[in-house]
Amino acid sequence: MWEYTDKVREHFLNPRNVGEVENPDGVAEVGSIACGDALKLTFALDENQRIKDIKFKTFGCASAIASSSALTEMVKGMTLEEAQKVTNQDIAAYLGGLPQEKMHCSVMGKEALEKAIENCLGVTETSADETAGHIICECFGVTDQDIERAIQENRLSTVEEITNYTKAGGGCGSCREAIRGIIDKIQFEMTPQTAAKAKLSNIQKIKMIEETLEREIRPSLKLDGGDIELIDVDGNRVMVATRGTCATCKAADITLKHFVEKRLRDLVSPDLVVEEVTQ
Amino acid sequence: MKVVYLDNNATTQVAPEVLEAILPYFHDFYGNPSSMHAFGGQIGAHIRTAREQVASLLGAHPDEIIFTSCGTESDNAAIRSALYADPEKRHIVTSRVEHPAVRALCAQLSGQGYRITELAVDKDGRLDMEQYEQSLTPDTVLASLMWANNETGVIFPVEKAAAIAREKGILFHTDAVQAAGKIPIDMGKNTIDMLSISGHKLHAPKGIAALYVRKGTKFSPVMVGGHQERGRRGGTENTPSIIGLGKACELARQNLSQENTQVKKLRDRLETALLNAIPKSRINGDTEHRLPNTTNISFEFVEGEGILLMLDLYGICASSGSACTSGSLQPSHVLRAMGVPFTMAHGSIRFSLSIYNTDEDVDMVIEKLPPIIERLRSMSPYWTGDK
Structure with a gap:
């Protein structure tokens, strides 16, 4: 229910x-x-x-x-x-x-x-239609523009979120790869502007790291039963602790470097280094 | 507020007699039947009685009953065991309207090198037996078809299907979770190799079920562990629930005739009254071969979730095949397989009764539902009046 x-x-x-x-x-x-x-x-x-x-x-x-x-x-x-x-x-x-x-x-x-x-x-309907993009999800008639907009307006980062907001991908599922592609494209486009603001104060930086973890990273980890917590930020060193399945997962190191660190570098600052603290 | 429970295909109340039978096994008889001492060892005899009670409902021999934890486990154990018994064969025949316990497993197996034939059904949810027969090939290892559908109550001719499979040397499994206790089952009179039932659909607790495996059918356990269930399902016996399932099966056997008289009469009265009172409504599924307790009715141009939430205000419990209630964005796979039009599928409501339902329950729905449909239709952009 x-x-x-x-x-x-x-x-x-x-x-x-x-x-x-x-x-x-x-x-x-x-x-x-x-x-x-x-x-x-x-x-x-x-x-x-x-x-x-x-x-x-x-x-x-x-x-x-x-x-x-x-x-x-x-x-x-x-x-x-x-x-x-x-x-x-x-x-x-x-x-x-x-x-x-x-x-x-x-x-x-x-x-x-x-x-x-x-x-x-x-x-008029026709002029609106000309700019309406092309259909990505056949089941629910969702266009690439609908998806792009949902990503930008709601800061979405996973295919599941796109489905929740636009229904795209919720039918036969054959368009999920295409949706993933749109997410990557939008995130790539959004990255330079974010990275351009490289001169961040420490407080700004910590706040952005926190937000990025919350919005971009934790939801994905949670899908696999894992989680991550921010412990401290010292200069460009981001110290985190892994939770749930991440804490016992052999691939957690790879996740930290290839996913968490990459996302933080893309979205906050290219100099960040993610380290895991064991408690 | 009094609960008007008409969702018995989802789950049922534990019968008072079952609850009473179970309770001593939490304090007086909590021993482990595998123990050497009499306190534990005596439990074995009680479990034996329960096994006989289950076998008796199915017209089976007690040795053919394996206790499991749920219908899904029974289905999984049956299908995996069949594949294990004959690893060379890589084809499975099933239907498009199976319960997820079978369907999702087959989908997984199709990614592991198995070829799956999902038989279509017609607009009334019936199988084409000719098509079924043609689908069986020398490479077919198993046919798994449900006895009765959980959403529509439509009954498949599984005994006939099993006979055809037997002729071709193919194992036959049926998910009889919805059928057991509602229609007669006699394993002495058919050639079904494996059959799943579940406790909580027939007034036993949740967490207990059984798999029937015909004598002589090769069986490989999925749950490997101790010697319980004669090595066919490891794990300490869930004694209270096993006792409960036994008692529930005994009651089901006694009450079977009431299903076809008392319960069916209530269902038919409910169905007729709703169809008469509400324009643009119709029954989904073959009404001739159908469980006596189930009706699946579609109300055109409205959406099921809204109907359920409004019924909920009066304590009336039912289910819907609409997309919004399934959480999958698409209406029920059963109704889609039957080709029920979208205008109808989204507004489908299933009422499933039990022997505990009364005339008052049915009267309540007959009184409350028509104005709810009218109200939702007045909000619907598609509703143009009952023309």
């Missing part, structure tokens, strides 16, 4: 703004019944070009309905510029968080909002 927050349950059981706005200024339909969730969003603007009325119809699980309901509450009263800045993370946060596997529900909400705004602004 999913662990939904009270807010998700509340929005699912008492959804706000269900239905369709008559004579809408913006309309969007995203998802499909084959994919298991779909959302139709309609809104109308007031004289000040703010969203006056917004309604949804959603086919999908509890978190899809709750995300739709939350989205409509959040953007009511906003200008289109303000509404465009709402991210899927904002929707999830409004609901007190969503299970990782259900993050795609918030992404669907964001996508519908974006398309409805485009529709309102007169961006």
Whole structure:
């Protein structure tokens, strides 16, 4: 059973703004019944070009309905510029968080909002389609652009995360290699800018190392039942302790050098050296 | 809040008589049957009784029963043993609607040089027996087909399938986890070589199951250790649970006729009332060859998870084949194999009853479910009214 927050349950059981706005200024339909969730969003603007009325119809699980309901509450009263800045993370946060596997529900909400705004602004379907990229995941019709965006906006680093956020790779699984390739490409592209900020203060450096471990490294290790903990940072020496299966794994040294150290060098500073402390 | 438990294909309550039978084995009879002293040694006789009770439900000889820890272990032990017995042959026949205990193992074996034929089913979940027969080749080492499907309750003609396999000298295994205790099984009247059952599906505790291995069938243990189970499954006997499984099988044998009268009557009443009250709903699976306790109904244009969460508010427990509840992003492999359209598959709900269900339970669902479906449909962009 999913662990939904009270807010998700509340929005699912008492959804706000269900239905369709008559004579809408913006309309969007995203998802499909084959994919298991779909959302139709309609809104109308007031004289000040703010969203006056917004309604949804959603086919999908509890978190899809709750995300739709939350989205409509959040953007009511906003200008289109303000509404465009709402991210899927904002929707999830409004609901007190969503299970990782259900993050795609918030992404669907964001996508519908974006398309409805485009529709309102007169961006035609065809011109939008020309820039929509090409399909990577055939099962769920997810494009490379969708994936790239999910990576950048949500700082994703594993194929599993991509599946949770976009559904890509969650069907037959034959596109998982391609997804891995996109992750590597984006991370490579993002690396120079990060590494350019090489002149870090010690506190900045420690903070970045901590963040990188948390975001990029620990989730991957945990998949194999392992874990890692930051013990100390002394100059460029990063001292860590391994936990779980890593602590007893013969390949742990290789993991430390080839994965942990490489990631930290790529994302924080090229001079870092990872050392394991035994306690 | 009273729990209305209609998810008995997932697991069942332990029968009060079973619980009562088990308890002394935690304090009065906790000895190890392998011990030399009488305190431990006496347990052996009690386990023997339990083995007879299990054998009796299946129409088998007690020596043909091996106690295991779960249905998955029984399935794994049967399949691996068959492969071990005849390592030259590299082909396995199974179906697309098997339980993961068989399906995932076969998927793993296909990566290890085995060729797997997954037989298709028709829109009602039935096998094509001609296709089955044609799939058996001189290289086939084993056919493994479930007796009854956990999601739809559809019953496969496994006895016929076993006879065909026997003619060709191919071992036959069946996962009878859902069938045992619900429909008659008589191993004296068929040629099935191995059969898996699980305790917690028939009112015994979780963590106990059995594998039937026909006398004369070569068996190689997966769990290697002590001499327990006559060397066919090492590990100290789980005495309380074995006693529980024995008692549960005895009760199941006594209650078998009620499954086809009392339970079936409740199921049919529930099914008919829901189909009548809710437009655009339909049953998934062959209604002619089906377990008496199971119904799998699809409600078009709504999603199963929402239905379950709303039923949960009234204490009603059921299951769904929707993607959102499976955690896999795709609807159930059983419904997909049957070609159930997506509009239907996502909104499928399984109700599975037991002898402990009452008319009040069924009335509760008949009262609560139609407005839930109506409510979710009013939110669905695909719903255009019951035209």
